[in-house]
Amino acid sequence: MRLVFLDAATMGGDIDLGPLRQFGELTVYDNTRPEEIIARIEKADIVLLNKVKLGKAQIQAARNLKLICVAATGLDPVDLDYAAEKGIPVKNVAGYSTDSVAQTAFLHILCCVQQGPYFNEYAHSEAYPASGLPTHFGGRYFHELSGKRLGIIGLGAIGRKVAAIASAFGMEVVYFSTSGQERAGGLYRRLDLDELLRTSDLVTIHAPLNDKTRGLIGKAGLDKMKASAYLFNLGRGAIVDECALVDALNNNRLAGAGMDVFSTEPLPADHCYHRVKDKSKLFLTPHIAWASIEARTRLVAMMADNISQYIASRSGDRSRAGK
Numbered sequence: 001m002r003l004v005f006l007d008a009a010t011m012g013g014d015i016d017l018g019p020l021r022q023f024g025e026l027t028v029y030d031n032t033r034p035e036e037i038i039a040r041i042e043k044a045d046i047v048l049l050n051k052v053k054l055g056k057a058q059i060q061a062a063r064n065l066k067l068i069c070v071a072a073t074g075l076d077p078v079d080l081d082y083a084a085e086k087g088i089p090v091k092n093v094a095g096y097s098t099d100s101v102a103q104t105a106f107l108h109i110l111c112c113v114q115q116g117p118y119f120n121e122y123a124h125s126e127a128y129p130a131s132g133l134p135t136h137f138g139g140r141y142f143h144e145l146s147g148k149r150l151g152i153i154g155l156g157a158i159g160r161k162v163a164a165i166a167s168a169f170g171m172e173v174v175y176f177s178t179s180g181q182e183r184a185g186g187l188y189r190r191l192d193l194d195e196l197l198r199t200s201d202l203v204t205i206h207a208p209l210n211d212k213t214r215g216l217i218g219k220a221g222l223d224k225m226k227a228s229a230y231l232f233n234l235g236r237g238a239i240v241d242e243c244a245l246v247d248a249l250n251n252n253r254l255a256g257a258g259m260d261v262f263s264t265e266p267l268p269a270d271h272c273y274h275r276v277k278d279k280s281k282l283f284l285t286p287h288i289a290w291a292s293i294e295a296r297t298r299l300v301a302m303m304a305d306n307i308s309q310y311i312a313s314r315s316g317d318r319s320r321a322g323k
Helices: 018-023 035-042 056-061 081-087 097-113 114-122 126-132 157-168 194-201 220-226 244-251 293-321
Strands: 002-005 026-029 046-049 067-070 149-153 173-177 202-205 230-233 255-261 282-283
Touching: 002 018, 018 026, 018 293, 035 056, 056 081, 067 293, 097 114, 097 157, 097 202, 097 230, 097 255, 097 282, 097 293, 114 126, 149 157, 149 194, 157 173, 173 194, 194 293, 220 244, 244 255
Parallel strands: 002 026, 002 046, 046 067, 149 173, 149 202, 202 230, 230 255, 255 282
Antiparallel strands: none
16 A cells, blocks of 8 residues: 655654554655645555645545545544545544643643743843842742632543643632533533633633634633633634734733644744733743654554554455455
């Protein structure tokens, strides 16, 4: 079989794709522009991708295409309706990054709430020994997480992991279900979105991007939050009105925010996030929450397992057909 990975650079060059080579000839491209897709997949049996968009025209042109593997949890890069119409299964990988994302959520929380970058920079500076003091405040302070309310938007596997860590810090956890379904089994209190935003000291987003969540946190929602509260987005960038968030930070209607995801990636040079007056109020990471070494290694193994299961199912179909 011919396998084509369209954007392997998004996985990082330090991750071994060897487990995928057992299934046939693997062609790897670091990245693929939209106009290059058709030529690269027209003879492929299996297409692997992370962020490259695979629409009707591309799927239609891949005459040998039997399976699409997405190197992510979300299936939004693929025209699922047309793939289903053509009988082409689309496989994602779920759960591979739960620990990695939850850990990164607390990187953001601690860097913002505990002013980690500021105090690190001060301890490295000449000002520290020159002060003659063993400690430093400089107008900066931090609060304990214990006793604070964490509102989680999206209590799936990642949200539940974040909730468990927050509980270990002594935080009160509440959540809003973007699907409308009960998620906590009674362990955490479910609130409507307005109450969650009004009463939480910290809000973290761990929801997928869909029609229900796009623009979910806009100016109206931000205005409901406490001026002392923090917002963290580790779901998808377009869930938050990014420029409304900048306005809230610049006008002291929000204490701070941490963003790992953006509506346009990579973050454009003229993005409104670059207009935040006090950079310490906005902690940014370049969509890395999912990408620990362990998570990416697990991801490749799970993609290989998806392909194995597909091949086994096809073999089973042929065996039954021959009886």
